[in-house]
Amino acid sequence: MTGIGAFRSPAARARFHAAYDRAFERLWPMPGEARDVPTSFGTTRVQRCGRVDGEPMVLLHGAGGSCLSWHRHVAALGARHPLVVVDTVGxxxxxxxxxxxxxxxxxxRWLAQVLDGVGVSAAHLVGFSYGGWLALQLALHEPARVRTVALVDPAGFAAVRARFYLWLVASGCAALTPPSLRDRAAGWLRNATLRDADLVRLAVAAVAFRRRLPVPRPLTDDELRAVRTPVLALFAQHSAVHDARRVRARAAALLPVVRAEIVPHAGHALLMEHPELVTARILALASTSSPAAGQASHWS
Structure with missing residues (x-):
C-alpha cells in the first residue's frame, strides 16, 4: 500500500486531535517536551521525557495507535532512561x-531521520506490533543506530493472519458498546485496551483516518540472521496476529542474539494486559551489553 495517510476531513482531524489532547492530559504520567521533527516522510511528533542522562530508549506503538499506547510504561522506563516516544508518521x-x-x-530511513532530529546517535528500540516490525527494519538496515531491540507481540516473523483483521473489526464494534458490555468483550477478545476508556475514545475518533502504510512483510531467514543486535521477543500465547509457538521457534532459530518468550494467557494487547511484566523485560534487556560483533549467542 502506498500513498499518504490523512484524516477524511478537517472536522474529523479536529475531533481526533481534541480526543488526543484530552487523553494525553489525563494519561501521560510525567513531564516532558513535545517536539515536531521534520523528516522526508513528513513531520513526526515525539515526546521527550524521562532521565536527562543515560542511554536513550525509543518507543514505537502499533498500527492505528499513538504514543499514548505506552502511558502505562513511561514512568518506569523513564526512571531509568531518556525516552523518545514516537507518533509514527502515517x-x-x-x-x-x-x-x-x-x-x-x-x-x-524515516526512523533514522527521527533519531537524527532529536540528536540520538543510537538507542534501545522498543516496538509493539507494527512498531516491532519498524524496529527490526532499523536494526537490519542501520545496525549502528540500535543498541538492543525489545519486541512486544511484533509483526515481522510471519504473515499477518486473517484472524487478526476479524479481531480488529470485533474490537472496533465492541468499542461502541456501553462500558459494562465493553468490559466483557475485552475478556472474550483478549483485548485489554477496551478497558481503557480514554484509548477507546481515541480509537473511535481514529476511524476517520485513512492509513496508507505498507503491510509488514515477514523478514526472510537471511534478514533475521543479519540482525546482530540483542533482541527480546515477547509473543502473546493467544495472539490474533500469528501462531505464537511458530513465530517464537523461528525467532529463536534465526536471530543470533535473542531471548524469545511466550507470555501465557495473553492476547495481542499484551502491552495493556501485562504492563509490569513487559516493562521489567524491557529494562532487563537494556541493562545487558551487546556481544562482540559477529558473535552468535543467546541473550538471557
Missing amino acids: EPGRSVQAGPVRHGRDGA
Missing part, C-alpha cells in the same frame, strides 16, 4: 505524513 496521531512509506527500508 498513523492517526500528531504526526503529519507528507511522503509515502513504501516498504521496510523506507520505514528504517
